[in-house]
Amino acid sequence: MTNAALDQITDSPLLALYPQPLWHWFAQICAIPHPSKHEAALSAHIQAWAKERGLPVIVDQVGNLIISKPATAGMENRKAVVIQAHLDMVPQKNADKIHDFTKDPIEAWVDGEWVKARGTTLGSDNGIGMSSALAILGSKDIPHGPLEVLLTVDEEAGMSGAFGLQAGILKADILINTDSEQEGEIYMGCAGGVDAKINLALQWQEADTTQVAYTLNISGLKGGHSGVNIHLGRGNANKILARFLAAHANELGLCISHLQGGSLRNAIPREASCSFTLPVDKLELLQQRLGHYQDILQAELAATEPALRLSLVDAADPARVLQTKTQQQLVNLINSCPNGVMRMSDEVAGVVESSLNLGVISTTEDSINIICMVRSLIDSGRAYIESHLQSLCDLAGAEVQFEGRYPGWKPDNSSPVMAIVKATYESIYQREPEIMVIHAGLECGLFKKPYPHLDMVSIGPTIRFPHGPDEMVNIKTVGQYWDLLLAVLARIPEKTA
The missing domain is CATH 3.30.70.360 (Alpha-Beta Plaits)
Known part of the structure; x- marks a missing residue:
């Protein structure tokens, strides 16, 4: 990462937001250009960071990253979970904005209850989800069972990362996709295309x-x-x-x-x-x-x-x-x-x-x-x-x-992880979440082919107007999403014989 990028992180207004570990990662992600098909610099940064911490890293044949972390003490017998996000972002800007998405950082700023970008897409889709996964990998005090983080490439421009994911790499029983865009909604299905x-x-x-x-x-x-x-x-x-x-x-x-x-x-x-x-x-x-x-x-x-x-x-x-x-x-x-x-x-x-x-x-x-x-x-x-x-x-x-x-992701009303997320949400916020199907192409449908056993769910904060320069993410809901994700990880059940 360049000195200019490091300076941007140090001066970023995002660092004062809750949860700080997540926003610190998002500031780094904004500082490193990562439009679709140009994720190499961000991928290299994450790989170096993980290796410094002794976290095993796999780069598969299409460029997906799989990073593993052992369970925290006392949770070794829990079902393994993979938290999934995509590395790339949609590069869109206003006509009067001078910006090269392959070279220039995203100029994120705080506007009241929202984080926005100046004249470009923000990349909260799926940068917030990616940030949450990396923050958990780097934590020392978040309880969780055996954990994997899957960061796919090229989701926004063809899903080649999800298409290319091979069987046998992931060891998890449960997948939590972080690419949803409405707090209070749990997604259990999506459109194909x-x-x-x-x-x-x-x-x-x-x-x-x-x-x-x-x-x-x-x-x-x-x-x-x-x-x-x-x-x-x-x-x-x-x-x-x-x-x-x-x-x-x-x-x-x-x-x-x-x-x-x-x-x-x-x-x-x-x-x-x-x-x-x-x-x-x-x-x-x-x-x-x-x-x-x-x-x-x-x-x-x-x-x-x-x-x-x-x-x-x-x-x-x-x-x-x-x-x-x-x-x-x-x-x-x-x-x-x-x-x-x-x-x-x-x-x-x-x-x-x-x-x-x-x-x-x-x-x-x-x-x-x-x-x-x-x-x-x-x-x-x-x-x-x-x-x-x-x-x-x-x-x-x-x-x-x-x-x-x-393919689309066919809803499964009997999903155990969906039931866990729903019950956890109700216990935290004292209200029922909406169980939804999204008219967008989440990667979950593609994961089912190499990993038919995976029990999947998708959650995320509230993101408005993704894929356009008006994109914004609601700060409060990022904290709510984070609290929910951590609580769900703590409630993952033990493996059955």
Whole structure:
């Protein structure tokens, strides 16, 4: 860790918060860049720390860390527990924020009851869970049975760490996942998912040099987690842009030269842009149409997207633009692509069953690439959305591939560890927790394949707006989560013969 990073930890306002061991670790994690696929520096730091304390460390073939700690005195015969978190974070920032997630630390600060980051994602998803696991490993006075900590790589960008976890490495009987985001809720199931990668081949023509060039930008949206926040009715910048193009591109004679939007398939797109040319005599009409469209969007999304903004800026004259037929295919494809909640669950009230996030659009030399994140609590729901997208792409003349399918985590109402966590929560807080299924891709479903015997549960503090620059974690609930986790570890039963 660099001297600058060490100085940041020493000066961090997080060190005054409860519980101090957890927040001290979180300050270190914020100081070491760790976006998905760039976790090596943080992993090396944790490995060195563990080895200094004589804690056995395994780095498996895909880069997951498994750190073991013996039971505290008198608890040697308890069932073994693995506390699980992921090493990576989602790298998202505001457009005006200068930040390199592979080099720059996260600027965490305290805002009343919340910890936030300045202009970027905070990484409390899953940095708080990771911090709690490491704080317990480093403790000398927390009672627990045989303990393992599993820190997976690449959870946010494909779950390759969970996919690659091999049988036989973990010895535990119970797994506590720390990636949930609402205090007072115990998660016992989650959605599965798949990435839909759409490719539309492009045909170009020379740009008309008598036309003027502009770029239309969509900005100011909240974004957020494409599973946890998908039901909130937030605007998707890609869809907002396509809606305008579908309504007015032909009328205005727009000739598209570049289209892009979003940056992660599992984050609701906050920004999108389209560069184009148009006849100079259509410019006034374009400005009128944009003003009217802005009014429509403000009326429709006033409650959810008060900062939504459409802006038109000068662009460099392009050498080429899309042919008319290709442009029509592209606009129709994006405009008609489903997005948002597809169906609510019949079994779990208030929980989304199936959803789709049109997350990323990018233009290359010869194609437009679109990445959608499909989620569903049931395999048939996911398969239906795949079929829907396949049919749409067939009609649009595009190709689609489905990659990285991962299973959901099927709820187990008879789970012993869920019963322990529930009873422990009630004894501490004198109220019943909610037993929940989350519309997000926890890694638990993947762990069941190499470790079918694992009894699993997921808990965490209250995190708002993960996967976006508005991400924040509630300080009080971090303490509540910590107290619950320690109390659960103390209540783990003895092994049966």
